[in-house]
Amino acid sequence: xxxxxxxxxxxxxxxxPDKDALVYLDKKITYRDLDLLSNKLAATLLEKGVxxxxxxxxxxxxxxxxxxxxxxxxxxxxxxxxxxxxxxxPRLVYMIENAGMKHLLTxxxxxxxxxxxxxxxxxxxxxxxxxxxxxxxxxxxxxLIPWNEVSDRxxxxxxxxxxxxxxxxxxxxxxxxxxxxxxxxISHRTSLTFINWSCKEFQILPEDRVSSHAPLHxxxxxxxIFASLKAGATIFLVPEEYSIFPKRLIRFIxxxxxxxxxxxxxxxxxxxVHGSMNHYSFPALRLxxxxxxxxxxxxxxxxxxxxxxxxxxxxYGPTETNVCTFYKVEHLDPEERKPVPIGxxxxxxxxxxxxxxxxxxxxxGKEGELYVRGPCVAQGYWRDPEKTEANFIENFHNxxxxxxxxxxxxxxxxxxxxxxxxxxxxxxxxxxxxxRIELGEIEAALYVHEGVKEAVAIAVPDDLITNKxxxxxxxxxxxxxxxIEIEKHLSRLIPHYMMPELxxxxxxxxxxxxxxxxxxxxxxx
Amino acid sequence: xxxxxxxxxxxxxxIMHQPEESVLDDEASLIEGGIIDSMSLFELIIFLEEKFGxxxxxxxxxxxxxxxxxxxxxxxNKKMHLS
Numbered sequence: 001x002x003x004x005x006x007x008x009x010x011x012x013x014x015x016x017p018d019k020d021a022l023v024y025l026d027k028k029i030t031y032r033d034l035d036l037l038s039n040k041l042a043a044t045l046l047e048k049g050v051x052x053x054x055x056x057x058x059x060x061x062x063x064x065x066x067x068x069x070x071x072x073x074x075x076x077x078x079x080x081x082x083x084x085x086x087x088x089x090p091r092l093v094y095m096i097e098n099a100g101m102k103h104l105l106t107x108x109x110x111x112x113x114x115x116x117x118x119x120x121x122x123x124x125x126x127x128x129x130x131x132x133x134x135x136x137x138x139x140x141x142x143x144l145i146p147w148n149e150v151s152d153r154x155x156x157x158x159x160x161x162x163x164x165x166x167x168x169x170x171x172x173x174x175x176x177x178x179x180x181x182x183x184x185x186i187s188h189r190t191s192l193t194f195i196n197w198s199c200k201e202f203q204i205l206p207e208d209r210v211s212s213h214a215p216l217h218x219x220x221x222x223x224x225i226f227a228s229l230k231a232g233a234t235i236f237l238v239p240e241e242y243s244i245f246p247k248r249l250i251r252f253i254x255x256x257x258x259x260x261x262x263x264x265x266x267x268x269x270x271x272x273v274h275g276s277m278n279h280y281s282f283p284a285l286r287l288x289x290x291x292x293x294x295x296x297x298x299x300x301x302x303x304x305x306x307x308x309x310x311x312x313x314x315x316y317g318p319t320e321t322n323v324c325t326f327y328k329v330e331h332l333d334p335e336e337r338k339p340v341p342i343g344x345x346x347x348x349x350x351x352x353x354x355x356x357x358x359x360x361x362x363x364x365g366k367e368g369e370l371y372v373r374g375p376c377v378a379q380g381y382w383r384d385p386e387k388t389e390a391n392f393i394e395n396f397h398n399x400x401x402x403x404x405x406x407x408x409x410x411x412x413x414x415x416x417x418x419x420x421x422x423x424x425x426x427x428x429x430x431x432x433x434x435x436r437i438e439l440g441e442i443e444a445a446l447y448v449h450e451g452v453k454e455a456v457a458i459a460v461p462d463d464l465i466t467n468k469x470x471x472x473x474x475x476x477x478x479x480x481x482x483x484i485e486i487e488k489h490l491s492r493l494i495p496h497y498m499m500p501e502l503x504x505x506x507x508x509x510x511x512x513x514x515x516x517x518x519x520x521x522x523x524x525x
Numbered sequence: 526x527x528x529x530x531x532x533x534x535x536x537x538x539x540i541m542h543q544p545e546e547s548v549l550d551d552e553a554s555l556i557e558g559g560i561i562d563s564m565s566l567f568e569l570i571i572f573l574e575e576k577f578g579x580x581x582x583x584x585x586x587x588x589x590x591x592x593x594x595x596x597x598x599x600x601x602n603k604k605m606h607l608s
Contacts, residue, residue, distance in 0.1 A: 275583065
């Protein structure tokens, strides 16, 4: 069994060299070639000075080169750090600096963005352009390396770089409550815990045709890529624009004969609402996995009717644990309105809920905060000991040994069958369209505006996208700026999916007895 | 009716949240550039149908018609002349 993520590729390349590993529209690459090319890129990275443990940015739209990049970073002993291709510039710069990246793997499509970055201030040593075959002259204060420098290399055997399974494999940035994203650190062993579990639980086979819909900075992609590589299956990369045009995506799933689909519910709802998905059939689709947000029951029922032969699973887990509980949806009563449970722990980890008195929740109907224990738990937040200590805590449940457990901040309850149900959050993190959003990050962005005296972001429950965001602002000087100016200001700092649906001005905000903004009072109205 | 100006105005204000129209080039890719996403696409469609009195059917919601401002304007003009 592979002890390092990239060995999943090496082993499958030995067993299935001529099988297609990746497909992107009409482009394909076999396991053998994926192995060879990722070796060449890894060798190039090592030549450019990459050392074991270096964080290397992968800033590329979903494509074959983006996957080659991930594997190459791992092979070079680096920690791959995927960067959302659509993230605003300040956020991008923050992540690059916070992770201390010296090397970036990107594409010519991102050159305009790179030009806007003050690259002379960010100490990047080299930027490899994974789609540049000619050596583009971009006049940037950083060394640009064209792809032919990689592909023209002779076949390489990489030296053993001494990586071990507790080394970090990747860092995934998630929304941070204080205004800046936090980097979740995941080791090879932590990642393989999930991959081995999911491969076995869902019986992923070489014949499987697995979609890769989730972006690379989202942990759903770990299953798409690595469970497939482990099984020797073929990964069908979904072009990013297909998520926008429902008919394209529907036809993609059907025509490519996708057998395994994994995504947030929102995209599936989008296909049903705007794509007339019920006009189509998907005979090859055997497994539908969904995670990241509550699946509105009426749409889940509709989907199960559209694909009656498939198995449906609700997977739950924050980025800090990947998937820690799951639930197989067998049958939905026509009258059922309650969302499906998050289920029970995966066999590889343990979960438990603690109530407000720090007592274990064992009875049906009692509420508590969910904690996760086991090798699926991340190593913490990159260079943030304070937040790490706050959320990865001592195992008070078993104080005999110092294993860290993760507090999810999710409030759950148990049902009569021992399944957990998600009730809500302890704090101000919300989900909207499957995206994890810290309301504090939006508020921090608002406070950057010099005209804002006070601001609060609140979630308004929504049937389709789980939550919409409303922002209330108290200006220092009433009338000194408009809603449009605030939108413009925000759009420069936060990703699209965090943009509030409604902006309102207030003369004052209600306060609690301790002087903090009274969110609960605002949420009630 | 200046279709192009109306379309650009909507996109820069409601989708890009940038009050200056000059940020949007007629040939700039709305999709690759990450300007339009699945939420904003359907809000845009509702706007176009109401503003120009056209009905956009599901088959027409495809990459070609929404690729750039110019492509969108051409599409709208075609729909308006047919009705």
